[in-house]
Amino acid sequence: MIPEQNKLAYALHQKLVQICIDFAKENSIFNLDCVSFQVDNLQESVKYGEWHPCTDSYCNLYKYNLEKEDTELISASY
Numbered sequence: 616m617i618p619e620q621n622k623l624a625y626a627l628h629q630k631l632v633q634i635c636i637d638f639a640k641e642n643s644i645f646n647l648d649c650v651s652f653q654v655d656n657l658q659e660s661v662k663y664g665e666w667h668p669c670t671d672s673y674c675n676l677y678k679y680n681l682e683k684e685d686t687e688l689i690s691a692s693y
Contacts, residue, residue: 676690
């Protein structure tokens with residue numbers, strides 16, 4: 616059972632994971648191991664109902680490199 620204070624985060628988490636899965640399948644990215652995403656100052660974009668210039672974010676896509684035993688950047692957006 617999810618504690619009441621975590622239900623909003625859980626709901627968003629579920630959507631974001633499914634979006635990553637769907638995106639990888641739609642774009643045939645079969646080596647995708649990790650997605651790193653951050654967004655801040657959302658309140659302005661929420662107020663305008665769309666991504667507003669004052670909202671900063673990044674999204675990085677990584678694959679696991681067996682030889683280096685580490686993740687390797689596939690693509691990035693800032």
